[in-house]
Amino acid sequence: MIKITLPDGAVREYPEGTNSMEIAKSISEGLARKVIAANVNGEIWDATRPIRNDASVNLLTWNDAGGKSTFWHSTAHLMAEAVESIFPGVKFWVGPAIENGFYYDMDLGGRQISEEDLRNLEAKMTELAARQNKYIRKEVPKAEAIHFFQEKGDEYKLDLLQNLKDGEITFYTQGGFTDLCRGPHIPDTGIIKALKLTNIAGAYWKGNEKNKQLTRIYGVSFPSKKELDEYLLMLEEAKKRDHRKLGKEMGIYTMDDEVGQGLILWMPNGTIIIEELEKLAKETEQAAGYQRVVTPHIAKESLYLTSGHLPYYQESMYPPMELDGTKYYLKAMNCPHHHKIFAAEPRSYKDLPLRLAEYGTCYRFEQSGELFGLMRVRCLHMNDAHIYCSKEDFAKEFRAVNEMYLKYFRIFGIDKYVMRLSLHDPSKLGVKYVNEPELWLETEAMVRKVLKDTNTPFVEVLDEAAFYGPKIDVQIWSAIGREFTLATNQVDFAQGRRFKLEFTNSENGHDTPLIIHRAPLGTHERFIGFLLEHYAGKFPLWLAPLQVKLLPISDKYVGYAQSVLESLKNADIRASIDDRSEKIGRKIRDTELARVPFMLIIGEKEMNDHQVSVRRQGKGDIGVQDVETFVRDIKSEIKLRS
RNA sequence: GCCGUUGUAGCUCAGUGGUAGAGCACUUCCUUGGUAAGGAAGAGGUCAAGAGUUCAAUUCUCUUCAACGGCUCCA
Structure with missing residues (x-):
C-alpha cells in the first residue's frame, strides 16, 4: 500500500500501482468522470499512469489550467x-x-x-x-x-x-x-x-x-x-470591441491605399482624443519639470551613424532620400534630435536633470505582415522625452518616471499590467548590444534597485534590452485580451558618449550624462487603439469626441436648444444638436449607440423653466437640471478626468 | 518579408459566364412627438486594380494592391 496525500491534507491508502482515476473513483464517480489528469508531486501526469510510491495528488479537471x-x-x-x-x-x-x-x-x-x-x-x-x-x-x-x-x-x-x-x-x-x-x-x-x-x-x-x-x-x-x-x-x-471596428464606426481614424500601408489618417473625432491626451501629457510633464521641444521629421544619415541606430535598425527605417549627395532619413526615433538640443548649449550640473519632451512623429518601416490597425503602424506619434541626468540623480529620476506611469494608469483605470525589466544578453555584446559589459551590469543593477526600492512588481527577461541600455517595458492587455507593449522606460549609457554630451560638474570637471528615454503613453496610435478596446468606445467624458447631444422633442424647441448649445460651447464643452424631425425615442437610441456621454432632452417644460432633462449614456434618465448647474457639474467632471 | 484566407453600395452581407440585389445608414417629403427604431419616396456600385481565356467576365485563370488570421520581426 502507498500513502496518497490529497490537496485538503487528507491521507489515504491505495494499493501500489493505483492511478489518479482510481483515486477519483474512490472519492466519487462524478469526480472520476471529470478527471482529465492529475498533478502528482508537482508534475502533471496521465490520470491512468500508475503511481508506485507515496505521493501528493491533486486531481485536475477542465476547470484547472x-x-x-x-x-x-x-x-x-x-x-x-x-x-x-x-x-x-x-x-x-x-x-x-x-x-x-x-x-x-x-x-x-x-x-x-x-x-x-x-x-x-x-x-x-x-x-x-x-x-x-x-x-x-x-x-x-x-x-x-x-x-x-x-x-x-x-x-x-x-x-x-x-x-x-x-x-x-x-x-x-x-x-x-x-x-x-x-x-x-x-x-x-x-x-x-x-x-x-x-x-x-x-x-x-x-x-x-x-x-x-x-x-x-x-x-x-x-x-x-x-x-x-x-x-x-x-x-x-x-470582435465588436475591436479598435479597428470601433475606430471606423466612431470616425476616429481611417486609412487609404493611396496614402500607404500603416499610415493613419486621424479624423476629427480621433484628433480630439489626441489633443486631450496631449493636454494631459503637457500638464503632467510641465508639473514634473519637463520642457517642450519641437524637432524635424528628417535628419541626415550622419546623425544616425553618430547615434549608432543605423547599423542596428536600418531595416526598420524608410529608405533614405538623397539630395546633393547627402542621404536623409525619416526619423524612426526622436532621441538623436533631442541629444543635439542638449549639445547646443554648454550645460552645467546646475542645469540637470534636463528633461526634453516632445510628441514626436516617427516613421518606421514595419514589415507589411506586421501592420495591425492602430497597434502597429508606420507613422507614429510618441509621447517621448529624454532626461539627461548625472549618475547620482538617476535613481530619483527613474523613480519619478515610474510614478508618472502609475499616475496615468490610475487615470485610465489600467490595472492589468506587467513591468518587464529587459536585460542584455552578454553573448550578443557588440552584435545586438553596445559592447560595454560593465556599464550594462551597472545600469541593470541601478534599474533593478529602483524597482525593488519602490516595490514595483516586475519580471526580468533576457535579450530584450535596447542596444544602448536596459529598459522597462510595460505590457498591458486590452479588454479583449490583446497583449502589447504600451510604454517603455529606458536607460541609455551609450548615446551620451557617442554624441559627446557633457556637462560641467561641481568640481569643474566634465561628465557625460546618463539618459533616460521614456514614453509612458506610448504612441497615440497604440494608446488610442488600446483605449478604444479598453472602454469599448465609451470614452470617459473628458476624452469623448462629442460630450453632449441636445435632443429637442420637436422642431419647436430647436431655438431654445441652440441657446443651450451656446452656453455649452462657451464653457468649452463639445456638444451638438440632433435637429432631425424624428421622435425623441429614435434620437435617444441613436445617441446611445453613438456612445455620447450626455443627452439633454429639451421640450416644452425645459424651455419654460430654462432647464434641461439629463440622460447619461448607459444610465438613462437622471432628472432635470438648470442649464447653469449642468454646465458647472459637467465642467468639473471634465476637469477631474474621472 | 513568409504561409493561408478574403476583397460586391458608407456599414453588414446575398448573388450571377449575358454589365447587380437586401437590411441599416444617407437625401427629400409627410409626420411635431416626452426617454432605445414613425411613414413614404429617392439617390447611391468601372462588383479592389491590371492582364488573359471567351461572342460575352463582377463571375473562370494569372499578376498586382490591400485587408484579415498566423509566423518572423518590433528602437
Whole structure:
C-alpha cells in the first residue's frame, strides 16, 4: 500500500500501482468522470499512469489550467490522427496546447490545405473522438524510437529525438496514431465533445525565418457543445470591441491605399482624443519639470551613424532620400534630435536633470505582415522625452518616471499590467548590444534597485534590452485580451558618449550624462487603439469626441436648444444638436449607440423653466437640471478626468 | 518579408459566364412627438486594380494592391 496525500491534507491508502482515476473513483464517480489528469508531486501526469510510491495528488479537471492544457494537447494528437488519415505521409513537428486551444505544426509535403479541408478534418476528429480511444503511454528505448521515425521518414521527430536521452522517451498512442510525446494526456478521446479548427497558418520550423515553413493548424476543443458555443460567442463579442471596428464606426481614424500601408489618417473625432491626451501629457510633464521641444521629421544619415541606430535598425527605417549627395532619413526615433538640443548649449550640473519632451512623429518601416490597425503602424506619434541626468540623480529620476506611469494608469483605470525589466544578453555584446559589459551590469543593477526600492512588481527577461541600455517595458492587455507593449522606460549609457554630451560638474570637471528615454503613453496610435478596446468606445467624458447631444422633442424647441448649445460651447464643452424631425425615442437610441456621454432632452417644460432633462449614456434618465448647474457639474467632471 | 484566407453600395452581407440585389445608414417629403427604431419616396456600385481565356467576365485563370488570421520581426 502507498500513502496518497490529497490537496485538503487528507491521507489515504491505495494499493501500489493505483492511478489518479482510481483515486477519483474512490472519492466519487462524478469526480472520476471529470478527471482529465492529475498533478502528482508537482508534475502533471496521465490520470491512468500508475503511481508506485507515496505521493501528493491533486486531481485536475477542465476547470484547472493544467486540465485544460492537457485536454487541448490531447486534441492536438487527435487532430494529427485525423490529418494522417486524410493526408497520408504527413510529417509532424510539435503540437502544444496554447492559451486558447492548441496547434500542430506539420509538413504536408507541399500540399495546400483549405478551409474545406478543415471542415473535413473536424468531421474526422469528431468521428475518431467518439470511438473513445485510450491514450496509451509507452516508455521507449531511444534506438527503438529512432527506428520508428526512420521507418516513417519523419525527419522532424528525429530532430526532436536528438535532444532526448535514452530512458526518458515516451510514445503515446490513441487509435491508429502514435506520437513522440512526453505527455500527459487525457484518459480517452471520448471526453472531447466539441471542437473547432480555427485557422491555418504558416510557421517557420523552430521559429526561424531561414528555416522551412511548416503548416500550422490551430484549433480549440471543449468537453461540451455548450462551452464551445460560449467560446464562439465570446469571440463575437470581442470582435465588436475591436479598435479597428470601433475606430471606423466612431470616425476616429481611417486609412487609404493611396496614402500607404500603416499610415493613419486621424479624423476629427480621433484628433480630439489626441489633443486631450496631449493636454494631459503637457500638464503632467510641465508639473514634473519637463520642457517642450519641437524637432524635424528628417535628419541626415550622419546623425544616425553618430547615434549608432543605423547599423542596428536600418531595416526598420524608410529608405533614405538623397539630395546633393547627402542621404536623409525619416526619423524612426526622436532621441538623436533631442541629444543635439542638449549639445547646443554648454550645460552645467546646475542645469540637470534636463528633461526634453516632445510628441514626436516617427516613421518606421514595419514589415507589411506586421501592420495591425492602430497597434502597429508606420507613422507614429510618441509621447517621448529624454532626461539627461548625472549618475547620482538617476535613481530619483527613474523613480519619478515610474510614478508618472502609475499616475496615468490610475487615470485610465489600467490595472492589468506587467513591468518587464529587459536585460542584455552578454553573448550578443557588440552584435545586438553596445559592447560595454560593465556599464550594462551597472545600469541593470541601478534599474533593478529602483524597482525593488519602490516595490514595483516586475519580471526580468533576457535579450530584450535596447542596444544602448536596459529598459522597462510595460505590457498591458486590452479588454479583449490583446497583449502589447504600451510604454517603455529606458536607460541609455551609450548615446551620451557617442554624441559627446557633457556637462560641467561641481568640481569643474566634465561628465557625460546618463539618459533616460521614456514614453509612458506610448504612441497615440497604440494608446488610442488600446483605449478604444479598453472602454469599448465609451470614452470617459473628458476624452469623448462629442460630450453632449441636445435632443429637442420637436422642431419647436430647436431655438431654445441652440441657446443651450451656446452656453455649452462657451464653457468649452463639445456638444451638438440632433435637429432631425424624428421622435425623441429614435434620437435617444441613436445617441446611445453613438456612445455620447450626455443627452439633454429639451421640450416644452425645459424651455419654460430654462432647464434641461439629463440622460447619461448607459444610465438613462437622471432628472432635470438648470442649464447653469449642468454646465458647472459637467465642467468639473471634465476637469477631474474621472 | 513568409504561409493561408478574403476583397460586391458608407456599414453588414446575398448573388450571377449575358454589365447587380437586401437590411441599416444617407437625401427629400409627410409626420411635431416626452426617454432605445414613425411613414413614404429617392439617390447611391468601372462588383479592389491590371492582364488573359471567351461572342460575352463582377463571375473562370494569372499578376498586382490591400485587408484579415498566423509566423518572423518590433528602437
